[in-house]
Amino acid sequence: MRRSSIFILSMLLCHVLFAQQQKPDAKPKLVVGIVVDQMRQEYLYRFYDKFNQGGFKRLMNDGFMLKNGHYNYAPTVTGPGHASVYTGTTPAMHGIIGNEYYDKVSKDFVNCVEDSLFKPVGNDAANGRLSPSRMLTSTVTDELKLFTQKHAKVIGVSIKDRGAILPAGHMADAAYWYDSKSGKFISSTYYMTKLPDWVNKFNAQNLVEKYLSQDWQTLLPIEQYTESGPDDSPYERKFSGKDRATFPYKLSQLKSKNDSYGLLTATPFSNDYLTQMTFAALTGEQMGKDGITDFLCVSFSAPDAIGHSVGPNAVEVEDTYLRLDKNIEEILKKLDVEVGQGNYTVFLTADHAVADVPQFLTDNKMPSGYFSNAYLKAKLDEFLATYYPGKSFIENISNHQIFLNHDAFSQDPRASGMDMYLITELIGKYLMSMEGVANYYTEATLRQGNYGEDGIKGKVIRGYHPKRSGDIAFILESGWTESGSIQGTTHGSPYSYDTHVPILFYGHGVKKGSSTRLHSITDIAPTISTILRIKFPSGSTGQPVAEMFE
Numbered sequence: 326m327r328r329s330s331i332f333i334l335s336m337l338l339c340h341v342l343f344a345q346q347q348k349p350d351a352k353p354k355l356v357v358g359i360v361v362d363q364m365r366q367e368y369l370y371r372f373y374d375k376f377n378q379g380g381f382k383r384l385m386n387d388g389f390m391l392k393n394g395h396y397n398y399a400p401t402v403t404g405p406g407h408a409s410v411y412t413g414t415t416p417a418m419h420g421i422i423g424n425e426y427y428d429k430v431s432k433d434f435v436n437c438v439e440d441s442l443f444k445p446v447g448n449d450a451a452n453g454r455l456s457p458s459r460m461l462t463s464t465v466t467d468e469l470k471l472f473t474q475k476h477a478k479v480i481g482v483s484i485k486d487r488g489a490i491l492p493a494g495h496m497a498d499a500a501y502w503y504d505s506k507s508g509k510f511i512s513s514t515y516y517m518t519k520l521p522d523w524v525n526k527f528n529a530q531n532l533v534e535k536y537l538s539q540d541w542q543t544l545l546p547i548e549q550y551t552e553s554g555p556d557d558s559p560y561e562r563k564f565s566g567k568d569r570a571t572f573p574y575k576l577s578q579l580k581s582k583n584d585s586y587g588l589l590t591a592t593p594f595s596n597d598y599l600t601q602m603t604f605a606a607l608t609g610e611q612m613g614k615d616g617i618t619d620f621l622c623v624s625f626s627a628p629d630a631i632g633h634s635v636g637p638n639a640v641e642v643e644d645t646y647l648r649l650d651k652n653i654e655e656i657l658k659k660l661d662v663e664v665g666q667g668n669y670t671v672f673l674t675a676d677h678a679v680a681d682v683p684q685f686l687t688d689n690k691m692p693s694g695y696f697s698n699a700y701l702k703a704k705l706d707e708f709l710a711t712y713y714p715g716k717s718f719i720e721n722i723s724n725h726q727i728f729l730n731h732d733a734f735s736q737d738p739r740a741s742g743m744d745m746y747l748i749t750e751l752i753g754k755y756l757m758s759m760e761g762v763a764n765y766y767t768e769a770t771l772r773q774g775n776y777g778e779d780g781i782k783g784k785v786i787r788g789y790h791p792k793r794s795g796d797i798a799f800i801l802e803s804g805w806t807e808s809g810s811i812q813g814t815t816h817g818s819p820y821s822y823d824t825h826v827p828i829l830f831y832g833h834g835v836k837k838g839s840s841t842r843l844h845s846i847t848d849i850a851p852t853i854s855t856i857l858r859i860k861f862p863s864g865s866t867g868q869p870v871a872e873m874f875e
């Protein structure tokens with residue numbers, strides 16, 4: 326053969342091979358999105374040596390890891406977190422501004438997935454009147470539904486209702502969550518009129534009884550938990566009926582004094598229960614079995630409940646992530662068998678991270694403190710009364726926002742629109758005199774601000790919804806939280822201890838590697854859209870992770 330024909334032949338072969346690799350239908354059969362409710366990026370490193378090979382380490386070492394992945398808005402809490410991961414945008418666009426937030430129209434608190442149009446399915450409890458309707462933009466799961474003419478199957482499962490409902494999106498086939506009254510998984514008439522047989526069969530196993538009959542002991546001998554503080558610590562909340570926050574936890578004895586089946590949510594066994602539910606959904610719905618990509622959204626709630634109670638230095642927390650590592654390993658193994666290695670794509674992230682226990686910080690000379698909204702309200706009322714005696718202008722203070730009583734301005738001839746402007750400025754000045762307040766932002770400032778702005782102001786702008794949020798937003802100093810208990814901790818701030826979370830991609834369409842460039846969690850949905858070759862979610866403000874495709 327002449328050299329030129331060999332050249333042409335080899336070029337042709339390259340072309341064929343390349344075309345095969347790039348053929349437009351090369352998509353995963355299944356995407357599994359895993360959200361860990363409360364997880365710091367640093368936990369991947371702190372507990373690394375104790376992890377098995379097949380769980381977090383498999384995702385970290387065989388997938389693509391973003392080492393500098395952050396929430397790019399505040400408040401960093403569960404509902405907004407799940408909505409933002411799946412919509413690729415922030416509360417300013419998707420409208421999920423809190424877990425429970427003050428609703429200006431009804432003048433009451435609303436749950437971010439509350440919807441009185443629907444009823445629970447699987448239980449007559451009130452906690453099933455839910456839907457994703459308060460989420461204002463589309464999710465990557467919605468876009469998959471639209472692209473496939475609704476043939477793709479989309480299911481969300483979680484212990485928390487919002488952890489299942491928001492990720493699965495508006496067009497989901499189903500979302501299932503744990504009902505702590507019955508110990509079963511339930512849903513809403515938004516999705517269905519009755520539970521499918523596989524869910525009834527799953528519920529009939531009554532696994533919750535099995536989990537609550539065992540003791541919570543550490544997975545490894547307790548002296549090996551050198552990455553954590555002492556087990557007996559003054560910074561940890563205790564269960565009712567137990568005088569110290571120490572291992573072992575005899576659940577059968579604690580159950581009656583700790584909300585019965587509700588106790589499960591405060592133990593790592595709720596992650597085991599959810600893992601079993603994930604398997605039941607996989608097989609029950611035949612996910613990833615045909616030529617159309619399906620999407621399974623899983624959210625592990627136990628780390629949040631436990632993290633709140635005991636803080637990030639507790640042995641309980643380390644044990645929870647070591648057990649979660651086993652759950653991740655089991656899920657990946659199951660996917661290898663049911664869908665086949667290379668046929669599925671996984672991403673794992675968290676809906677927020679967490680602050681250290683403020684009292685622990687104080688005791689260790691670190692800046693920190695406790696802030697009281699009730700005290701702020703009382704002081705502000707007193708202060709404003711010196712200017713406007715007998716009037717109540719503060720309607721509500723919650724989620725680091727102040728909602729003004731707008732009726733007081735429109736109905737009272739003594740107070741005009743000009744007064745509202747003055748009162749807003751007066752409140753701002755007063756806030757700055759309070760210990761623990763770092764800064765405040767009025768509605769006018771936020772409206773004039775740029776969505777892409779850097780720094781904390783940018784985070785507040787991206788977390789502020791022009792119709793739903795309050796009149797004044799304020800940010801506390803680093804280490805400060807809104808609560809009085811010296812035990813346990815929380816999250817919600819724009820500081821890196823709350824924003825820095827793991828972002829891991831693995832499997833079909835994902836090359837091995839890592840990046841230390843700054844990425845926002847809003848990049849996750851457009852990245853998955855790029856792998857699936859579907860539209861980006863409607864309000865998406867993130868970008869695909871370019872390093873992963875280069």
Ligand SMILES: [Zn+2]
Pocket residue numbers: 363403629630633816
């Ligand atoms: Zn939380």
